Amino acid sequence: MGNFGLSWRPSRWPNGRFHDAKLGLASLFQAICKPLYRTPQKVIGGIGNFLLPPRCLSCRQQTLQDNGLCPDCWRQLTPLTLCCQRCALPMAPELGGGAGDLLCGNCLTSPPPFCLTRSALLYDDVSAQHIMAFKHGDRLDYAPWFARLLWQVGGQKLFDGADWIVPVPLHWTRQWRRRYNQAAELGKRVSKLSGVAVGHHLLKRRKATKSQGGLGMAARQRNVAHAFQVPPKSKAQLAGKTVVLIDDVFTTGATARACSQVLLRAGAAEVRVLTIARVARSA
Secondary structure, three states, X not given: OHHHOOOOOHHHOHHHHHHHHHHHHHHHHHHHHHHHHHHHHHHHXXXXXXXXXXXXXXXXXEOOOOOEOOHHHHOOOOEOOOEOOOOOXXXXXXXOOOOOOOOOHHHHHOOXXXXXXXXXXXXXXXXXXXXXXXXXXXXXXXXXXXXXXXXXXXXXXXXXXXXXXXXXXXXXXXHHHHOOOHHHHHHHHHHHHHOOOEOOOOOEEOOOOOOOOOOOHHHHHHHHOOOEEOOHHHHHHHOOOEEEEEEEEEOOOHHHHHHHHHHHHOOOOEEEEEEEEEOOOOO
């Protein structure tokens, strides 16, 4: 039958045409099957949004996006714009305009160990309701929205050159009672958005401190003194690295200061701080 050309071998095709044909068929198969694969996902997603439409995290009004606030609830919050670059203290426009190196009096006279702080919101009665629901009310559905806020407010300046995201740790007894660490939930989501690795293992709370709520600045500092440590086996991973420390609220800075001192003593090059909200006080 070979004389009549009825039997052919792919290897006889000149210039690798059989290989090209295989690639062409594979591409054609992908072009046909990919939309068929994606279409059920889109249909299922559409049905899900129809049956369970996205709702505002606060008032439950229907929204366009999951895990967010409606415009009415968002307008009740106070985003932070002009702040001290070192500790994120809200400052009046007349004190510095749009200066990028604006510092409050405390940071000028007694600089904290961290070099940069960003906070998304002013801590007030409205923002406190959202944060407390997330922190103590098992409202983990707040985590994606808070993480987006942190990613947006942190921007390129905070994450540029960063090596680690380190959430402020809870003592194991408190985490066992609460069942999760709100800072760790934020850290892992911000890590996905920023591409910076999260190091839960780099900082531990070795002392079960009492709640900082209701304590003054001096009492807060005493409360967290010697509360944190870097495990010896983790020190090599911190050497010369830039760390973004994540927490929910910056009040007096006692926790951020204590954590930063421990991280720097363990060999970190610098520490930057990122929180959901900042408590305002007189500068």
